[in-house]
Amino acid sequence: MTLRVDFSLISGWISPHSRVLDLGCDEGDLLRRLAVKRDCRIQGVEVDPTSVVRAVRQGVPVIQMDIDKELDLFSDSSYDVVVLSRTLQAVRYPEVVLRQMMRIAPIGIVSMPNFGYWRNRIRLLRGRAPVSKDLPYAWHDSPNVHFGSSADLEALFDDLNLDVVKCVPLSESGKVSRMPRVTRNWSAGAVLYQVRNRTASA
Amino acid sequence: MADDPLNMSAADAVLFSREDPMSFARGGRLDEIHVRYETYGTLNDSKTNAVFICHALTGDAHAAGIREGETKPGWWDSMIGPGKPIDTDAVFVICPNLLGGCQGTTGPSSIDPATGQSYGLDFPILDMADFVTVHRKLIAYLGIPTLLAVVGGSLGGMQVLHWALTAPQDMGNAVIIAASSRLTAQNIAFSAVAREAIMRDAGFSHGHYLEEGTSPDAGMSIARMMAHITYMSEDALGSKFGREPQNVDLTPGFGVDFAIESYLRHQAEVFLDRFDALSYLYLSRVMDYFDPFADEDACAKLAARPIPVLVCSFTSDWRFSSAQSKRIVARLVRSGIPATYREIRSDAGHDSFLLPIPEYGDVVAAFLARGLQEVSS
Numbered sequence: 001m002t003l004r005v006d007f008s009l010i011s012g013w014i015s016p017h018s019r020v021l022d023l024g025c026d027e028g029d030l031l032r033r034l035a036v037k038r039d040c041r042i043q044g045v046e047v048d049p050t051s052v053v054r055a056v057r058q059g060v061p062v063i064q065m066d067i068d069k070e071l072d073l074f075s076d077s078s079y080d081v082v083v084l085s086r087t088l089q090a091v092r093y094p095e096v097v098l099r100q101m102m103r104i105a106p107i108g109i110v111s112m113p114n115f116g117y118w119r120n121r122i123r124l125l126r127g128r129a130p131v132s133k134d135l136p137y138a139w140h141d142s143p144n145v146h147f148g149s150s151a152d153l154e155a156l157f158d159d160l161n162l163d164v165v166k167c168v169p170l171s172e173s174g175k176v177s178r179m180p181r182v183t184r185n186w187s188a189g190a191v192l193y194q195v196r197n198r199t200a201s202a
Numbered sequence: 203m204a205d206d207p208l209n210m211s212a213a214d215a216v217l218f219s220r221e222d223p224m225s226f227a228r229g230g231r232l233d234e235i236h237v238r239y240e241t242y243g244t245l246n247d248s249k250t251n252a253v254f255i256c257h258a259l260t261g262d263a264h265a266a267g268i269r270e271g272e273t274k275p276g277w278w279d280s281m282i283g284p285g286k287p288i289d290t291d292a293v294f295v296i297c298p299n300l301l302g303g304c305q306g307t308t309g310p311s312s313i314d315p316a317t318g319q320s321y322g323l324d325f326p327i328l329d330m331a332d333f334v335t336v337h338r339k340l341i342a343y344l345g346i347p348t349l350l351a352v353v354g355g356s357l358g359g360m361q362v363l364h365w366a367l368t369a370p371q372d373m374g375n376a377v378i379i380a381a382s383s384r385l386t387a388q389n390i391a392f393s394a395v396a397r398e399a400i401m402r403d404a405g406f407s408h409g410h411y412l413e414e415g416t417s418p419d420a421g422m423s424i425a426r427m428m429a430h431i432t433y434m435s436e437d438a439l440g441s442k443f444g445r446e447p448q449n450v451d452l453t454p455g456f457g458v459d460f461a462i463e464s465y466l467r468h469q470a471e472v473f474l475d476r477f478d479a480l481s482y483l484y485l486s487r488v489m490d491y492f493d494p495f496a497d498e499d500a501c502a503k504l505a506a507r508p509i510p511v512l513v514c515s516f517t518s519d520w521r522f523s524s525a526q527s528k529r530i531v532a533r534l535v536r537s538g539i540p541a542t543y544r545e546i547r548s549d550a551g552h553d554s555f556l557l558p559i560p561e562y563g564d565v566v567a568a569f570l571a572r573g574l575q576e577v578s579s
Binding site: 019041042043049052053054055056057058059061062063064065070073074075078 | 510511512528531532535536538540541542543544545561564565568569571572575576
């Protein structure tokens, strides 16, 4: 299978031997890559039982649980990095999950489909809910419960005193795009962020 | 045995000796421990495919297959066998009756060679560590350096947990099903009533019922009936029996009026035929005291040498609830030990771990297949 472009980007941001927790790890493809290529100590969390079994089959440890309710299971600063790859739009309380993320590790890696992407806006102007490669579900059959734009997410980071350390916009086809910052809320299908707690001096 | 695809075999081992006695964790020693065990499948040449099964409170060595002259298969036949989740076409399964049991392994009703009488209440108090000590001796006796996996449900899962925490080098994988790392007050309360029922029965004869020729049948029956209720969910009892009358119609009396009453009575009768009162006391007490994570360094050995751990629970299990399994997962993960946890949807209560539930079999099969792949590559 071909690995998602954002997975290779994320792996590039994670140093070897890191302790990595992936919240919403699906079938564990990213974690498997991190274990094999970067010798990371991996742990996944996934709510879907079928995905859990597929992850088990490829040797990825996964805890089946509800990210919205049960992250207290993890102790403070017990990982080096927490990954939320295309998960945040599907949890009930993204703010709470982001707070938990930064409690569990000093570095967070977050990606989310960008509802502000121009095609989504045009579809909405035409009076229909957006459907795209990054938002592939019909409105009535979507696991996504939030439809925020990159700008919305960045505002939430700011409210939570999180600094964006790195940020990579991805085109609709999932490729890294070199669009300027001002246009990415228009032009990115999804955006990948690395965040950390704002330092006192800032 | 070529025509037996399960390749079932039963044997007895005599472990320990006067020079190398069994020392019990809470004091006491025995020179010899007899262990009845069964095996299924075939040990490969490199001895890397052995799966060790730890049974629950009233289990025995007969986990799978149908013995000659019997009609019912072993207690975990849905899990163990050719093509089953613990696939005997690929792995070699060992299942012993545990220490303190009454199905071929030394227990409190065994004869003490020193006195010629049963040990009775003079048998050493047991601890989870003692089960593991005997299990480890058995694999040494069988010449198996490392087990592919150790698997168990309920009290069996507690043995797996203790073993994985104290001697992780013995195994490549651990599977802990419907277990607990610390019984709740409610759990202890149920066991306490069961023990009271047995010990207050005049037939118990202070533990020497074998010599006295008595038998605490009433106490054992009550203990079993009550425990059995806790192994099932309210929904399961409702859908299986509801308020169905046992006979044509209901006429109030003090006999077996409802179908559920008949069922419980049947369970008690079957139990009397195959289980020993002293074993019930000794084994249930071990669970009450089991609290491995009370020791702050409990996870140190496993954290230093982590192995894949699978923890499973069932949604309707209120005896050893999902919360208890999650506690195990939390303790492991907080100590830096990666863990896999799967909560299986089931209406059958604690007994679910013995039932053929596809989603349950799938995760156990996937976990073991992965482990087997690791040792084969």
